[in-house]
Amino acid sequence: MKINTIGKLCILAAVGSMATTSAIADTSGKRIALSNNYAGNSWRQAMLTSWDKVGSAAVADGMVAAADAFTTAENQVTEQAAQIQNLILQGYDAIVINAASPEGLNGAVKEACDAGVVVVSFDGIVTEPCAYRIAVDFKQMGKVQVEYLADRLSDGGNLLEIRGLAGVFVDDEISAGIHAGVDENKQFEIQGSVHGDWAQDVAQKAVAGILPSLPEIKAVVTQGGDGYGAAQAFKAAGRPTPIIVMGNRHDELTWWKEQKDASGYETMSVSIAPGVSTLAFWVAQQVLDGKSVPQDLTVPFLEITQDTLEESLANTQAGGVANVEYTLDDSIAVITGN
DSSP, rough: OOOOOOTTTTTTTTTTSSSOOOOOOOOTTOEEEEEOOOOOSHHHHHHHHHHHHHHHHHHHTOOOOOEEEEESSSHHHHHHHHHHHHHHHOOOOEEEOSSOOTTTTTHHHHHHHHHOOOEEOOOOOSOOSSEEEEEEEEHHHHHHHHHHHHHHHHTOOEEEEEEOOTTTTHHHHHHHHHHHHHHHHHTTTEEEEEEOOTOHHHHOOOOOOOGGGGOOOOEEEEEOOOOHHHHHHHHTTTTTOEEEEEOHHHHHHHHHHHHHHOOOOOEEOOOOOTTTHHHHHHHHHHHHHHHHHHHHSEEEEEOTTTTHHHHHHHTTTTBBOOOOOOOOOHHHHHHHHO
C-alpha cells in the first residue's frame, strides 16, 4: 500500500521523533461528538468503526468524557444542521463533522463556534472560517487516475465516469480532477457519466443502465466503492472488461487479484482512508487541549498499485476498506507537518 503525499506531507515521517507526546492538559471532562451525514456504503461504515475504536479507547483511557457518533437518516443539509444544533444544546465541547454540503451547514457551524464549541470538518468539509478542515486533495485524486491511464493507454480511448453522491463536495472535486486530467490528455474522451453513490449495488445498476448506449469503453474512472459493481455490469452485458480504477474496498481488491492471477489484469486503486475520522477526533482533542492547530490540514490519499495489491488485500478486512488509523502521536505529526 502506498500513501501518496502529493508533495504535501508524509503522515508518519515525524512520528519516530515524537514517540513521547507533550503533557496533556485536562480534557478528561470534555465531550466530542461526530455528526455524519451518510452511512450507506462500506467506506462510511469503516469510517464509523474507526471513530468508535479510537474514541472508545480515548474515553476508557480518561482522555475525554465522550466520543459519540450520530448519523442522519438522509443526506439532507437541513437534517444535519438540526442535528448540529441539537448537539450544541446537549453541551458537547467539540463537534466533528462529515458534512452534507460545504456551504449549507455554515449557519449551524457558526452557531456552534459562537457557543464556544470547537468544530472540525473532514472528508466533506465546511467553508465557515471558524471551523477546522481536514481534506484530501480530491481533485488530484481524480486527476491521478487519468494520468495512470495515459501511461497505460498511449492511444487513449473512451472513458466512462462513475461519480459519487450528487451534491456532495467530494463528488464535485474528484469529478473536476478527472475532467482536468482529460483536458490535459486529449486522447481520452468521457462518453458517459453516472452516479454510483460510492456503493457497489447502485454503481452496478447505473452502469448497466447506460452501457447499451455507449461505444467501446477502454477504461472506467471512479470515486471509490463502485469498481466491483462496474465490473459486474460489464460482465453481465457481455462486454470486454475495461481498465477499471478501484477504490480500495475489499471486494474490489479481491476481484482485482482474481483477475490478475487469471489473466494478468492490471489497474490501480485509490481512495481516502476512512480512518481520517480518527485524525479529526484527535485534532478536536488537541484544540480543546489548548494546542495551536492550523485551520486547514491536508492529508494524503491511499494508492494501491499492481505491486502492492496482495499486501494491501491481506491487511484489509472482509467487507471493509484499506485503511490508516491515527494515534495521538500520528496526529501531532500531521499537525506539525502542516
